[in-house]
Amino acid sequence: MSLLDVKELLEKYKSGTCTPEELRALESWYETWQHPEAEMLQWRPDEELAQELLQDFTDYRRRKETLFRSGSRHIWLKVAAVLIPIIGIGALLWFTRPSAKDAGVASPLLAVSPNTPESKRFILLPDSSTVVLREGSSLIYPASFNGNTREVTLKGEGYFDIRQQPGKPFVIHSGRLLTTVLGTAFNIKAYPDQTSVTVTVTRGKVKIEDEQSRKLLGILLPDQQIVYENEVAATKPVKAEETVAWLKKGMDFNSIPFEDIARQIGEQYQVPISFANPALRHCRIRATFEGTESLDKVLYILCTVGNASYSVEGNEVIIDGKGCTDK
Structure with missing residues (x-):
């Protein structure tokens, strides 16, 4: 290979x-x-x-x-229950994406993150790139990336982790800025009611241009940031992890009922999650996430901590297990 x-x-x-x-x-x-x-x-x-x-x-x-x-039959069953769904989680996220059938097959898709504190929306794009939207933000993207480029439009703030596709750059339209990448991770802040647009790179390299004139404004490397306001671009070094700290907000669970965590994760990844064993709802979970993990990684950790397993049935995630005594 x-x-x-x-x-x-x-x-x-x-x-x-x-x-x-x-x-x-x-x-x-x-x-x-x-x-x-x-x-x-x-x-x-x-x-x-x-x-x-x-x-x-x-x-x-x-x-x-x-x-x-371990050689235990119980462990073998638990491994099967936890690892096998990994294959199907990507398909589940894709099939539960916003529907465009009412507007026609060629219509773009719209993903929106609720405008409530610490709300987020995880999006799996057609090329397996991922986007996490901050509260009150939206992303317009096609059902499939045809042609020589992959283009999306962002309003608000989002964290992008882009899959490499040589010869097919990824382009983000955000206010007055045009951001072009081949494979990298970065944050864009472009709210319609703000005069500035900010791009911060955590990994890789991106090219920044003016949307209208296509004037090159800069090439950003990791831990660099560009702020574009009133047709003036200013580039400076930053600690990128501080800029994207919003990703972690609300993802530090300290003795939180499993039911509450499942509700939040379900909303963030737009996937319904239910419990086969009602007792699991009240188990208190301690877990911390970066906010960029795929759904399968989040479920793996939660189920490992909660002594549970999960499976995918249709478009729903089912969590099952023995329950717990820690209420």
Whole structure:
């Protein structure tokens, strides 16, 4: 399997869209790569994303192997219940995306995050890129990315983690700014009622242009920020993690009932979540998230902490388990 094939499967794994056959192919490659006599992979500096995805898959394998080593039938069943849904979560997020059927097949899709404190909306785009919208923000995007570019329109604030597609740049229209990327992670703040537009890069590199004149305003690297106001662009170094701290708000659960967490996660990822065992609703969960995790990672952690498992039935996530005594 070529390096490009590996990167493709690693990307699909991260977004939860791997088919069972693709997951088996990826695991087969991983076993070969892990072998002591396998040729060492040489990653170019511009392939940092592939390295991160490989680390994600390595972590997944370690969790799986640790659980399997116990030899307990109970653990085998629990692993199956937790890991198998990973394949279907990406499809679930895609099928529960906003519908455009009422406006015609070619109509763009609109995703909106409620204008309430700490509300967020997680979006899985057609190319497996992800976007997290801050409260009161919206994103317009197509049902599929055809043509030579991938273009979306942002109003408000959003965090983008863009999948690399050589020769097919990702373009974000946000107020007066045009942001072009090939594969990176960054934050854009472009509220209609504000005169400035701000772009902050956490990983990779982006090109910033004026939307109308197409004048180049700057090339941003990690921990750099550009503020565009009154046709003047100012670039400065920043701590990007501070700019995107809003992602973590409301994602630090300290002894919160499982039911309340499930309600919040369901709203954020636009996926209905229910409990097969009512006793689980009252279990108190302690968990902290970055706010950019995929739904499968969030569910894996919550179910591990809550001694539960989850499955996907139709367009719904079902959580089941023995329950708990800590009310």
